[in-house]
Structures are given as C-alpha cells and as structure tokens.
Amino acid sequence: MICKSCKQTIPDYSYFCFHCGCCQNKDSFNVTEVVESYETDIRSMVSSLSAVSHKTVRWNSTVDSYIKKIEMMKVLLSNEVFASTSSSLIKKCDAFIGRCKSPEFHIAFVGTIKAGKSTLINALLGQNLASTSVTPETAVLTKFRHCEYTNYVRVSFYSQDEWKMLWDSISSNADVFKQEYASLHGDAEKQKWIDHTEVYTELSDDDLNEEIERWTSSKHAEHYFVKEVEVGLRNFKMPEQIVFVDTPGLDDAVKYRSDVTRNYIDRANAVFACVKSDSLTGPELTTLIRIFANTSYNPEKVFVIGTQWDSLNSPEKDWKKQKTEWVKYLSGQDCYGNSKTAERNIVYTAAYLNNLCRDYLFLDEDQKYTLMSTAMKFKIMPQVLEEHLEKLMQMSNVDSVEVKISQDILSKYQDYLLSDIEQNMNSLNEDLNKYFAEIKESNQKILEASNQNIEEIRAQYDEAKRNLDQIDKYKSDLVNVMKLVKEDTERRVQSLVDQLKDLVND
Ligand SMILES: Nc1nc2c(ncn2[C@@H]2O[C@H](COP(=O)(O)OP(=O)(O)OP(=O)(O)O)[C@@H](O)[C@H]2O)c(=O)[nH]1
Ligand SMILES: [Mg+2]
Numbered sequence: 001m002i003c004k005s006c007k008q009t010i011p012d013y014s015y016f017c018f019h020c021g022c023c024q025n026k027d028s029f030n031v032t033e034v035v036e037s038y039e040t041d042i043r044s045m046v047s048s049l050s051a052v053s054h055k056t057v058r059w060n061s062t063v064d065s066y067i068k069k070i071e072m073m074k075v076l077l078s079n080e081v082f083a084s085t086s087s088s089l090i091k092k093c094d095a096f097i098g099r100c101k102s103p104e105f106h107i108a109f110v111g112t113i114k115a116g117k118s119t120l121i122n123a124l125l126g127q128n129l130a131s132t133s134v135t136p137e138t139a140v141l142t143k144f145r146h147c148e149y150t151n152y153v154r155v156s157f158y159s160q161d162e163w164k165m166l167w168d169s170i171s172s173n174a175d176v177f178k179q180e181y182a183s184l185h186g187d188a189e190k191q192k193w194i195d196h197t198e199v200y201t202e203l204s205d206d207d208l209n210e211e212i213e214r215w216t217s218s219k220h221a222e223h224y225f226v227k228e229v230e231v232g233l234r235n236f237k238m239p240e241q242i243v244f245v246d247t248p249g250l251d252d253a254v255k256y257r258s259d260v261t262r263n264y265i266d267r268a269n270a271v272f273a274c275v276k277s278d279s280l281t282g283p284e285l286t287t288l289i290r291i292f293a294n295t296s297y298n299p300e301k302v303f304v305i306g307t308q309w310d311s312l313n314s315p316e317k318d319w320k321k322q323k324t325e326w327v328k329y330l331s332g333q334d335c336y337g338n339s340k341t342a343e344r345n346i347v348y349t350a351a352y353l354n355n356l357c358r359d360y361l362f363l364d365e366d367q368k369y370t371l372m373s374t375a376m377k378f379k380i381m382p383q384v385l386e387e388h389l390e391k392l393m394q395m396s397n398v399d400s401v402e403v404k405i406s407q408d409i410l411s412k413y414q415d416y417l418l419s420d421i422e423q424n425m426n427s428l429n430e431d432l433n434k435y436f437a438e439i440k441e442s443n444q445k446i447l448e449a450s451n452q453n454i455e456e457i458r459a460q461y462d463e464a465k466r467n468l469d470q471i472d473k474y475k476s477d478l479v480n481v482m483k484l485v486k487e488d489t490e491r492r493v494q495s496l497v498d499q500l501k502d503l504v505n506d
Contacts, residue, residue, distance in 0.1 A: 021046040034446070041081050048075050059241060060418060063100045066425050070096055073432055082439070089435055096428055103417050104145075105410060106243045108264050111274035112287055113249030116307035116351060120274060121244050123351035123398045124405075126237040126358070129208060130246045131217045139248050140216045140226045141260055146240035147232030150202040153211045154230040157196040162227065166256040174253035184221035193225035205235070216246075238402075239410060250287050265294040270301045270409045272401075277306035277319060277348055280326055292335045299336050303345045303404065309397065310350035310374050319348050344408075347401060350374075354396035357389045 001012050005022035016023050021043030029035040052075050057064045074093040077086035109117040118130035118138055125144060131137055158166060170177060181187075203211055208231070214220050215229050238244070245268065247261040248254075265271050273291045275284045292299055304326065312318040327342045329335070336342040356363060356371040363371065372382045378395065380388045393399075 108268035115274035120351040142246040144244040146236035152232040155199040169255035189221040306348040309348040350396040
C-alpha cells in the first residue's frame with residue numbers, strides 16, 4: 001500500500017510507515033493517545049536512521065552492505081524505546097562491525113638470527129623502518145600496520161612476573177647477553193620500565209626510524225623491558241588489512257622471547273620462514289620443522305623464503321640447485337606433505353639488493369660499492385648501473401613476494417574470512433529477528449490491552465447508561481402514573497363534590 005503521508009510504498013500489513021513513521025489506520029484504534037505516542041517514537045527512530053553516517057568499506061562490497069545494515073540496527077537499538085533491553089545486542093553489533101571493518105591478516109616473519117627478516121620487511125614496506133644490523137638486532141615483537149591519520153608507535157612493557165619468567169629463561173651459556181645487559185646498565189633502566197603503562201607517540205615520517213629503533217633494537221637498554229611494539233603507518237604500501245610482524249630470531253638467547261615468537265606462529269595467518277639461500281643445513285632444517293609444528297597442521301600458510309639470494313656465488317644457477325634440494329627436504333609429512341605445495345611456497349629474495357636499488361640516490365660510498373659488486377655478478381658494469389636499477393630490482397624477486405601476499409594469501413584468507421563473516425551475519429540476524437519479534441509481540445499486547453480496557457470501560461458506561469435510561473424511564477412512568485393518579489383523583493374528587501352538591505340541592 002501507499003503511505004498516507006509520504007506516499008512511499010509500504011507492506012499492506014503495516015500499522016506505521018517505516019519511511020516517515022506515520023500511522024496508517026489511526027481510526028481503527030480506540031485509544032488515540034497510545035497510537036500517537038507510538039507514532040512519535042517511530043518518527044524519532046526514522047529520523048535517527050536518516051542520520052546514520054557510513055564510511056564505505058572497500059575490501060568487499062557484500063561486507064560493506066552488511067555493515068550498513070548493522071549500523072542502522074545499532075542506531076535503532078540505541079533509541080530510548082529499546083535502550084533498557086538492547087545493550088547486549090548493541091555489543092554484538094559493535095563486535096561484528098569491528099570485525100568486518102578491520103579484518104587483519106598477520107604475516108609473521110620468523111627464522112634464525114640474521115636471516116634477513118627485517119630487511120625483507122623493509123623491502124615490502126618500501127622504506128627502511130625495521131632496524132637491521134650485522135649483529136643480533138630485533139629483540140621485540142614489532143607489528144607494522146596501516147593507520148588512517150598520523151603515524152604512531154605504541155609500546156607495551158613486561159610486568160614484574162613476566163620479567164621474572166624472561167630472566168629465568170635466559171640460557172645458562174648466554175654470557176654475551178648478560179654482559180651486554182650489564183654494559184647497557186639494564187638494572188638501572190629496569191626500575192623505569194617494568195610495569196610501565198603503554199607509551200603512545202605520534203610521529204612525522206622523519207622521526208619514525210629513531211623511535212622504532214629506540215624500543216626494538218638490542219643497542220638500547222629500554223628494549224629489554226619492551227613486550228611489544230606496534231607501528232601505525234599512514235603510507236603503508238601493502239593492502240590495509242595486512243599486519244607485518246617482525247620477530248626476534250627463533251634461536252634467541254632468551255628462551256622466553258623465542259617462545260613468544262613460536263606462539264605467534266600459530267596465531268599468524270601466514271608465516272614467512274626466512275632462511276639464508278645458501279644454508280639449509282641441520283640447524284635451519286630443525287628450525288623450519290619447528291615452525292611447521294607450530295602451525296596447527298596448516299602447512300600451506302608457511303612460505304619458506306630463501307633470503308640473501310644475491311649472496312650465492314652464482315645466484316640463478318645455485319638457487320635452482322638449492323630449491324630442488326629444499327623441495328626434497330620440505331615435502332615430507334612434518335613439513336608441506338607434498339612436493340607441489342613445497343614447490344609453490346618456496347621463494348627466493350634479495351631484499352637488501354632491492355632496497356639498495358630503491359634508495360640509490362641516497363646511498364653512501366660503502367653501500368654504492370656493495371651494489372656495484374652485486375651488479376657485477378649479473379654482468380652489469382658500474383658505468384651502466386643506473387640504467388639497470390629496475391632490472392636488478394626485478395631480479396631481487398621482492399615483487400613476486402608481494403604478488404604472493406596479495407594473491408595467494410590475501411585472496412584465500414578473504415574467502416575464508418568472508419564465509420566466517422556470513423555465518424556471523426546470519427547468527428546476528430537471527431538474534432535481531434528474535435529480539436524484534438519479542439518487542440513486536442509485547443507491543444501488540446499493549447495495544448490489545450489498551451483496546452480491551454476501553455471496551456470494558458465502554459461496556460460499563462453502556463450498562464450505566466442503560467441503567468440510567470431505565471431509571472429515567474421509571475421516573476417518567478412514575479410521573480405519568482402520578483399524573484394519571486392525580487387526574488383520576490381530581491376527577492373522583494370532582495365527581496364526589498358534584499354528587500355532594502346534587503345532594504345539597506335536592
Ligand atoms: N647481501 C644481502 N644481505 C642481506 C640481505 N638481506 C639482509 N641482508 C643483511 O643481513 C644482515 C641481517 O639482516 P637483518 O634484516 O637485520 O636480519 P634479521 O633476520 O632481521 O636479524 P635479527 O633481527 O637480528 O634476527 C644485515 O647486514 C643485512 O644487510 C640480502 O638480501 N642480501
Ligand atoms: Mg631483525
């Protein structure tokens with residue numbers, strides 16, 4: 001049918017128009033105050049819905065439409081009409097929206113110390129932010145993610161108990177660790193940072209490096225007490241749902257820290273296990289088998305990255321041989337389980353070479369020299385180096401790792417996430433339908449009850465009126481009777497008088 005007020009189409013059974021809130025058949029209600037109060041509530045709900053602001057979620061249009069719907073539901077549920085009963089549903093809506101808006105795909109970069117994990121992250125980020133060094137460097141789980149506005153660094157610290165566990169887990173032969181701790185005056189810093197509240201700092205592009213290094217690098221005493229660092233980047237080169245996680249080496253002298261990394265392997269959506277291209281020997285293989293063991297039987301999410309490819313004597317030839325060997329080792333049941341997945345998920349990179357070419361204009365003498373000698377391996381002479389920077393970057397294979405991230409990892413996890421979100425949406429829909437059905441039922445009862453009351457009142461009134469009419473009738477009958485009696489009496493008196501007169505006259 002067509003709404004009487006706004007002329008929009010609404011279902012035939014509607015009491016109220018959901019476009020404007022107008023009541024469609026006011027006359028059929030006995031108690032106009034009740035209907036009017038409903039009308040006011042519904043008008044306020046309708047106008048609050050028109051004020052819902054929605055920011056498009058780009059990663060999937062179906063999810064975007066779900067969010068829009070649930071945002072509207074949330075506004076409805078927040079209306080004072082529902083306020084006292086809707087808080088748990090509002091929380092569910094919030095959780096659903098949060099999950100849809102910021103799906104996160106965590107890619108953990110793990111491996112042995114100095115494999116080149118941080119350098120690879122820097123290649124993928126398009127800028128050198130993760131601190132790198134020839135000596136053990138990354139000491140803290142560091143997350144890099146997209147942020148909307150200003151870059152930031154958020155740092156969390158160990159509690160007293162966690163610190164005790166960490167200290168007790170230092171391996172007995174980790175003399176170097178203890179010496180470094182003493183020389184950096186670790187104990188003096190400890191007082192400042194253990195149990196410290198989170199430190200959150202907003203930063204310009206230029207100040208990011210120093211701040212990240214301050215908290216993550218083993219050169220600074222503060223790093224001992226840092227539990228986790230999160231870096232928000234305005235210019236995040238990857239799709240916005242990707243989170244890169246740089247980790248301390250799995251062979252870290254502090255067992256507690258390598259345990260944090262190990263646990264993270266299970267939680268991460270994908271794992272980049274970094275191993276130097278030239279060295280899949282016993283210890284590296286043991287590390288890889290441990291990584292697979294930590295993936296809850298989901299080996300497909302592990303990508304074995306043969307790093308520092310350019311360091312091989314003859315990169316192209318040597319890698320071919322290496323890869324054949326690696327596929328053989330890693331096709332077993334304790335790793336990929338078959339050679340096809342192993343073949344697909346083992347990739348080489350030369351991230352440092354990529355970064356040197358990318359930053360060519362800003363290189364110092366030593367770096368330029370390193371780049372030239374690497375280029376010579378590919379028969380590119382120093383005089384023509386500049387012309388071949390693009391080609392060298394392509395050879396570094398960082399591009400194909402990026403493609404793996406966006407095609408293999410992201411699209412697969414998007415499918416998985418999408419079906420998960422659809423299930424969530426169905427169950428939330430069921431909850432909402434149940435809630436609104438209950439509300440509808442109880443309101444229908446109120447309307448019926450108010451109609452019933454007025455009918456009762458009306459019946460009583462009718463009865464009272466009938467009684468009154470009856471009394472009136474009795475009264476008028478009585479008056480009539482009295483009148484008749486009076487007339488009759490008067491007539492009789494008159495006749496008596498007349499008879500007496502006749503008697504007297506006779
Ligand atoms: N030639 C060459 N050197 C590389 C490459 N990647 C990393 N390196 C060097 O290897 C050393 C270690 O690199 P990092 O990125 O700090 O290694 P990491 O695995 O993060 O090390 P930790 O955090 O200490 O475990 C540095 O000196 C890098 O310059 C590469 O692709 N080619
Ligand atoms: Mg590192």
